[in-house]
Amino acid sequence: MASPFTIQRAGDTVWCTLDRPPLNLFEPALIHAVRESFDALAADRSTRVAILVGGGRAFTAGMDVRVLRDLDVGRARVLISELHDAIAAVHRAPFPVIAAVNGACLGAGFELALACDLRVAAAGAVFGLPEVRVGVPSVIQAALLPPMIGPGRAAEMLLTGAPITAATALDWGLVNRVVPDDRVRAAAEELATTILQAGPDAIRLQKELIVRWRESDLASAVRYGINAFATAYATGEPREGMTAYLEKRRPNFRS
Numbered sequence: 001m002a003s004p005f006t007i008q009r010a011g012d013t014v015w016c017t018l019d020r021p022p023l024n025l026f027e028p029a030l031i032h033a034v035r036e037s038f039d040a041l042a043a044d045r046s047t048r049v050a051i052l053v054g055g056g057r058a059f060t061a062g063m064d065v066r067v068l069r070d071l072d073v074g075r076a077r078v079l080i081s082e083l084h085d086a087i088a089a090v091h092r093a094p095f096p097v098i099a100a101v102n103g104a105c106l107g108a109g110f111e112l113a114l115a116c117d118l119r120v121a122a123a124g125a126v127f128g129l130p131e132v133r134v135g136v137p138s139v140i141q142a143a144l145l146p147p148m149i150g151p152g153r154a155a156e157m158l159l160t161g162a163p164i165t166a167a168t169a170l171d172w173g174l175v176n177r178v179v180p181d182d183r184v185r186a187a188a189e190e191l192a193t194t195i196l197q198a199g200p201d202a203i204r205l206q207k208e209l210i211v212r213w214r215e216s217d218l219a220s221a222v223r224y225g226i227n228a229f230a231t232a233y234a235t236g237e238p239r240e241g242m243t244a245y246l247e248k249r250r251p252n253f254r255s
Contacts (some may be wrong), residue, residue: 005033006055007041012048013192014041017054026108028079028107031086034112038089049192050093052116053100053185054109059125062107065134083108084140091115091141092211092216094204096195100188101125102181106163111141114148117210118191119175122184123168128163128175144214149173199237199253 004020016023016037032039035107039049054060063083071079090097090112101114105127113119121127127140138158145154149172157164169175179187179235205228211223237253244251 003033004030005037007037012046012196013142013189014047014050016050016052017055018060019054021056022059022135023058023104024054024056024109026062026068026083028082029062031079031082035082035086038086038093039093042089042093048203049095049096050097050194051100051185051188051192052090052097052112053188054102056081056103058103058109059099059101059105060109060112062103062109062130068134068136074179080139086117087112087140094207096192096207098188098191098202100184101127101166101175102184107131108140114141114144114174118205120184120187120191121169121175121178122181123166123178124181125166125169125178125184126163127166127169128161129157130163132159132162133161147255197250198237199241199251201233201235201237202241205232 002019004024006017007125008015008017018030018034020030023171024030038050041050048215064088067079087108096118097116099113099119101119102115102122102125105113105121105125107128107130110127110129129142131138142158145157148154149157152192153172156162164172164174166178167173170178176191177187197221209221209224212224216224241251
């Protein structure tokens with residue numbers, strides 16, 4: 001049986017495709033594949049950027065309701081814990097993850113996109129958390145919404161279950177850019193290319209800080225930052241990067 005989640009390397013970038021057409025709905029096999037794939041990628045320092053895409057006409061429309069319908073309390077706890085672990089593997093990846101969102105990005109799919117560091121949306125994409133409409137709350141990365149877009153907007157999305165357009169998502173700061181539908185992958189690749197021009201170790205330190213900052217008070221966040229700045233000097237990147245700047249040339253971080 002073909003994997004519902006495929007990995008394809010292109011130099012230092014890894015393309016990760018949700019491949020369960022037509023809507024790439026989450027079910028146990030896809031949840032496990034995402035978790036296992038990102039655990040493996042995290043252990044491989046050659047991975048510098050990942051781009052997460054949906055195969056076909058959607059990013060992912062969320063959980064398969066047929067899986068959710070017949071759960072009991074115990075099985076519901078197991079399923080949502082496994083989904084949390086999969087999304088956390090994306091969120092805590094030691095490299096930047098870019099979501100290239102086409103079509104529907106709903107429920108668990110929206111939470112997966114929120115776990116990414118950057119989001120590029122096709123103009124025709126829609127975002128939403130419709131879980132309350134089928135009798136369950138939105139959880140996991142939905143907790144990131146209030147600090148991202150404000151408590152009022154977050155409450156509207158969470159309590160009504162109504163979707164928003166890509167244009168609204170851009171206005172609210174949920175996505176970094178909106179592009180024509182046929183350019184969403186190219187736009188994500190352009191972002192990846194810009195990231196790859198920076199120092200690999202500096203990017204990994206910065207990604208670690210981004211995750212820590214979300215979970216820390218201000219004083220702790222500052223301490224983490226001071227330590228990361230000093231740690232950067234254990235590599236050759238600061239000297240090479242600053243020498244290249246002074247010499248008006250492109251840095252060679254691989255030498």
